[in-house]
Amino acid sequence: xxxxxxxVLRNLIFLLFLLRWTRKALLKLKGxxxxxxxxxxxxxxxxxxxxxxxxxxxxxxxxxxxxQEAVSKIENKxxxxxxxISRYLNLPKEGxxxxxxxxxxxxxxxxxHTRWEDGLVxxxxxxxxxxxxxxxxxxxxxxIVANPIHPDVFPGVRKMEAEVVAMVxxxxxxxxxxxxxxxxxxxxxxLMACLSARQKAYKERGVKEPEMSSIPICADSEAxxxxxxxxxxxxxxxxPAPSYKAHIPSITRLLNSNTILLxxxxxxxxxxxxxxxxxxxxxxLRNSLPLxxxxxxxxxxxxxxxxxxxxxxxxxxxxxxxxSISCDTHKYGFAPKGxxxxxxxxxxxxxxxxxxxxNWSGGVYASPGIAGSRPGSLIACCWASLxxxxxxxxxxxxxxxxxxxxxxxxxxxxxxxxxxxxxxLGFPLVSVVAFSSNSLNVYDIADAMAAKGWSLSALQKPxxxxxxxxxxxxxxxxxxxxxxxxxxxxxxxxxxxxxxxGKREEGGAGGDAAALYGIAGSFPDSSVVVQLAEGFLDTLxxx
Numbered sequence: 001x002x003x004x005x006x007x008v009l010r011n012l013i014f015l016l017f018l019l020r021w022t023r024k025a026l027l028k029l030k031g032x033x034x035x036x037x038x039x040x041x042x043x044x045x046x047x048x049x050x051x052x053x054x055x056x057x058x059x060x061x062x063x064x065x066x067x068q069e070a071v072s073k074i075e076n077k078x079x080x081x082x083x084x085i086s087r088y089l090n091l092p093k094e095g096x097x098x099x100x101x102x103x104x105x106x107x108x109x110x111x112x113h114t115r116w117e118d119g120l121v122x123x124x125x126x127x128x129x130x131x132x133x134x135x136x137x138x139x140x141x142x143x144i145v146a147n148p149i150h151p152d153v154f155p156g157v158r159k160m161e162a163e164v165v166a167m168v169x170x171x172x173x174x175x176x177x178x179x180x181x182x183x184x185x186x187x188x189x190x191l192m193a194c195l196s197a198r199q200k201a202y203k204e205r206g207v208k209e210p211e212m213s214s215i216p217i218c219a220d221s222e223a224x225x226x227x228x229x230x231x232x233x234x235x236x237x238x239x240p241a242p243s244y245k246a247h248i249p250s251i252t253r254l255l256n257s258n259t260i261l262l263x264x265x266x267x268x269x270x271x272x273x274x275x276x277x278x279x280x281x282x283x284x285l286r287n288s289l290p291l292x293x294x295x296x297x298x299x300x301x302x303x304x305x306x307x308x309x310x311x312x313x314x315x316x317x318x319x320x321x322x323x324s325i326s327c328d329t330h331k332y333g334f335a336p337k338g339x340x341x342x343x344x345x346x347x348x349x350x351x352x353x354x355x356x357x358x359n360w361s362g363g364v365y366a367s368p369g370i371a372g373s374r375p376g377s378l379i380a381c382c383w384a385s386l387x388x389x390x391x392x393x394x395x396x397x398x399x400x401x402x403x404x405x406x407x408x409x410x411x412x413x414x415x416x417x418x419x420x421x422x423x424x425l426g427f428p429l430v431s432v433v434a435f436s437s438n439s440l441n442v443y444d445i446a447d448a449m450a451a452k453g454w455s456l457s458a459l460q461k462p463x464x465x466x467x468x469x470x471x472x473x474x475x476x477x478x479x480x481x482x483x484x485x486x487x488x489x490x491x492x493x494x495x496x497x498x499x500x501x502g503k504r505e506e507g508g509a510g511g512d513a514a515a516l517y518g519i520a521g522s523f524p525d526s527s528v529v530v531q532l533a534e535g536f537l538d539t540l541x542x543x
Contacts, residue, residue: 074539078539088543114453122468128334163383165180178344180342180350181342186297189342192369194212198260198261201260238250260290264276271428334385335382354369402430405433417485431468436464444494448490454483
């Protein structure tokens with residue numbers, strides 16, 4: 001009898017195991033299709049075989065040597081050494097005087113760097129002007145010790161934080177009852193939106209194997225949401241040419257009972273394209289799912305496009321299916337780095353991201369998000385920035401920044417010195433213009449532009465470059481176009497000489513961007529690129 005019961009139990013466990021994996025396989029087939037599943041399987045096998053190959057003794061030694069050489073090159077570039085550079089690895093025996101500290105700070109500020117001040121950097125520094133920086137410095141000083149976790153101690157910070165959220169909600173046409181929070185940046189905003197969706201699905205639908213089945217491969221959130229893969233299955237959706245928008249039919253196929261969230265970009269970071277948020281909204285409503293709009297980059301530009309005289313597409317709470325929006329105040333809101341907002345259609349949705357410890361021995365502890373203590377000084381700076389700029393200031397900035405992006409786009413499309421080799425990806429509406437080439441190596445173009453002082457953003461899959469226009473870039477726009485024309489002419493001549501010499505076109509890439517993305521495209525397994533990236537991160541902490 002006991003043996004019979006054991007057999008029944010064993011068979012039952014096996015049956016449940018079989019049902020579980022059969023269901024997973026059917027959902028995979030539904031989401032990717034027979035051909036897509038076959039391609040995914042092939043790519044997975046190829047990636048694993050490549051990883052095994054790279055771990056063989058002789059190959060591994062050679063790869064590690066090349067990785068170390070590349071990391072050493074990164075260190076030599078980033079860790080500044082030489083005469084006049086002092087390293088401080090221990091606390092000074094006696095504290096420095098204020099004048100000593102100021103002197104060293106001045107020296108650190110003057111270290112050799114890419115000249116963002118001259119408008120030579122894509123994105124990175126979202127400068128609102130020297131007068132605004134001076135005002136922000138005063139706000140920072142007034143609230144330098146403030147911590148919003150203590151609203152009774154710092155009531156002014158609580159008031160400013162609530163008002164920042166309210167102002168940004170109004171910008172995005174939030175309905176009555178909408179709510180929001182401030183965060184430390186776009187990554188935190190997106191992760192909190194994912195957390196809220198996961199908790200909502202668990203508590204309301206009992207979803208225990210959550211999936212985010214609609215993250216565009218070109219969205220900021222695609223990179224950020226991968227950090228949730230230990231807790232949520234993440235399915236990446238292509239943004240195919242020529243539109244470079246999230247592919248709605250692919251998203252639709254991936255939806256199932258475990259789906260917790262749809263995501264779209266306004267615009268995407270790589271290509272500056274606004275997804276079809278209207279279609280995503282209809283899909284979200286039809287399937288009773290939340291829809292998050294990643295507007296971290298679009299921030300204070302997209303809401304003002306129409307009023308600045310530029311075309312726009314629906315993207316905000318006016319679309320009934322949009323349930324949350326992330327907006328970085330530290331980008332085109334011109335607030336200091338470390339401030340962002342996350343907006344919800346209702347306070348109920350916001351509550352799903354709250355953390356409350358009711359039984360902690362230290363007392364009842366509650367936090368609106370992942371952080372406990374937060375810098376009230378940055379909230380004060382953010383509030384001061386919004387109040388100083390006002391709607392008129394942001395409309396004016398939108399006109400200048402997006403207008404400059406349009407001029408740059410037109411140069412690539414219409415300038416005969418450029419349009420024979422370069423082309424724009426999609427139809428960007430905001431501040432980012434991405435471009436590629438069918439005839440030249442764009443990473444060689446990036447390195448040649450870097451030699452002229454420019455820092456453009458290198459993209460992959462497909463290989464491309466982009467410029468994220470900021471106010472400093474506006475002032476350097478004609479120099480950017482002129483330098484790009486000169487570089488393209490030189491690269492065109494290099495290609496001609498290679499053809500005459502009978503050399504393979506891909507054989508001559510030697511700059512930083514060309515080398516890195518050449519490696520990235522050489523192996524189906526990304527482990528070598530991961531090692532290089534980790535080496536770069538290690539370098540950041542070399543004193």
